[in-house]
Amino acid sequence: MELQQLRYVLAVAEERNFTRAAVKSHVVQSALSHQVKALEHELGVQLFARTSRRVELTDAGAAFLPAARATLDAADRAIAEAVSTSGDLRGRLLIGVIPTVTTVDITAALGVFHRAHPNVEIGLTTGGSLDFVTAIRESAMDVAVLGLPDATPPTGVATEILAHERLCAVMSPEHRLASRRRLHLNDLAAETFVDFPASSPGRSQSDRAFTAAGLRRTVAFDVMSTDVMLDLVDQNLAVAMLAPGVVADSRGLNVVPIADGPTRIEYLAWSAFNPSPAALAFLDVLRATSAGD
Structure with missing residues (x-):
């Protein structure tokens, strides 16, 4: 089993279409299809049910997908950490921000971070605090700004209080x-x-x-x-x-x-288990830019 095969499987699962998956993976469709079939043959199960118009995960494919994604995330993390020892950060950085963030300028911090580490792929999404906490715990997000009632602090993640605010x-x-x-x-x-x-x-x-x-x-x-x-x-x-x-x-x-x-607390949150080098570097940038305001 090769990592590239896993990447192809994830692309097909996300796109639900072999043609779009091939475009996303920057490979010709015949090569992608061949690699997916080769993996299915190696595993002895069919990962996708497909017709000329439709592609869906089989039960085996749905069971295979989480571990495949975790394997790729671990591989990408290993590469990023190895490269970071040379001072050249790579990998991904996904940030979550609540709609009511008031204490930090995320976009300015991302600009500073990007200029310092141009090889890191940056993503930003808005949403709810509880979803962000879950995503950080599951290693699906690196850093988030949360807003929570003072009686319900986040658990299972590392946090830093940014501000107490009365509504x-x-x-x-x-x-x-x-x-x-x-x-x-x-x-x-x-x-x-x-x-x-x-x-x-x-x-x-x-x-x-x-x-x-x-x-x-x-x-x-x-x-x-x-x-x-x-x-x-x-x-x-x-x-x-x-x-x-x-x-x-x-x-x-x-x-x-x-x-x-009522009062709320705005938190900075990140993985308490094993934050990525990119996440730690971004936290440093965020603190520096906030301190300079």
Whole structure:
């Protein structure tokens, strides 16, 4: 069994098409098909069910895929670590960022990192904190910025606290409470809210705060995009509860402190088991650029 055969299998599994897999792998289709068939013959099982129009993993292929991916990740990691001893970093760096990150300038740090280590392949994705923690544990992500309620710190990953933040009420200047200098949760209980989807970390801190205060609120808009969230607030359709740094001054929205509002902690997270050289180098860049702000 050769590593290149495993790469071809992964490409076919991802593309569900031998032609597209060959293009992705920079090889002619006949060579890719031959190598996949040779591997199937060696294993004694069929990895793909295929017709002229359709390609799907068999049960054997689905069982084979996770270990194949892990083998390739380990091989790539070994190569990257060997090369890093010469000071020339290679490999991949995948970063996860929550939509409400306020404490670090990820894009600026990535720019500095890329200029220092141009041979590292960089990827960036936005999403939820819990998904990022899982991805880091499973070695599918290198570094992430998380935002979690102060009562639920991440587990199973290495972390560094970036900031503690108390959420504020964000509302249109036309809102009846917009002129207030400070609010309490009780002042907001009757309002219509826009928030992150139910059960997400970004939502749970606010839900818990209202529940702990013996209050109920109405969340009419469940969205993942902070831009959409702030657009709804701008139209005076809802009130949001966000970290103050999320709201740009150019928006012209009113950000009012909530005396008994929920707090969240923004974390930097990475593998506690075996971080890659690229991940460690990026953490150094991120800390340096943050310290310089």
